[in-house]
Amino acid sequence: MRRSDVAVLCNNCGGPKPDDHYRACPDCRAEWRARARKPGGxxxxxxxxxxxxxxxxxxxxxxxxxxxxxxxxxxxxxxxxxxxxxxxxxxxxxxxxxxxxxxxxxxxxxxxxxxxxxxxxxxxxxxxxxxxx
Ligand SMILES: [Zn+2]
Structure with missing residues (x-):
């Protein structure tokens, strides 16, 4: 099986994600960033x-x-x-x-x-x- 035939899935939500070096999809990472914000920071x-x-x-x-x-x-x-x-x-x-x-x-x-x-x-x-x- 070629690499391009394998669906790349997010480790967090299980949805499809770009074939990049991140383990989570961009949406999950954006959500984490928003949650990690310091209130009033x-x-x-x-x-x-x-x-x-x-x-x-x-x-x-x-x-x-x-x-x-x-x-x-x-x-x-x-x-x-x-x-x-x-x-x-x-x-x-x-x-x-x-x-x-x-x-x-x-x-x-x-x-x-x-x-x-x-x-x-x-x-x-x-x-x-x-x-x-
Ligand atoms: Zn995700």
């Missing part, structure tokens, strides 16, 4: 932090979108009839409100990555620093 704190960032980022992106849209001159509409702000038309006074939000979004996205939403591409470009406000 580093892993739980990181999860809580990422969850907070995940909740805050959409609000920050909404605020930034609104601030830029309302403080810029229009430069037409996009395919979804949303205003496209004219690049470089935002007044310095409003940039003082937008810049800390951009920094907060960048810090959050550095932690959990960019979350997909229906915001226009120009907003991502401003956050990425490839388009001026």
């Amino acid at each position: 580093t892993a739980e704190r990181i999860d809580a932090l990422e969850n907070a960032v995940r909740l805050a980022l959409p609000c920050l992106r909404d605020d930034l979108h609104t601030i830029i849209e309302s403080a810029s001159l229009p430069d037409g509409l996009d395919g979804e009839d949303r205003m496209i702000p004219r690049e470089g038309s935002m007044h310095a006074h409003e940039k003082r409100f937008a810049n800390p939000i951009i920094k907060a979004i960048r810090a959050g996205e550095a932690l959990i990555g960019r979350q997909r939403d229906n915001k226009p591409v120009w907003l991502d470009r401003i956050i990425d620093g490839t388009r001026r406000m």
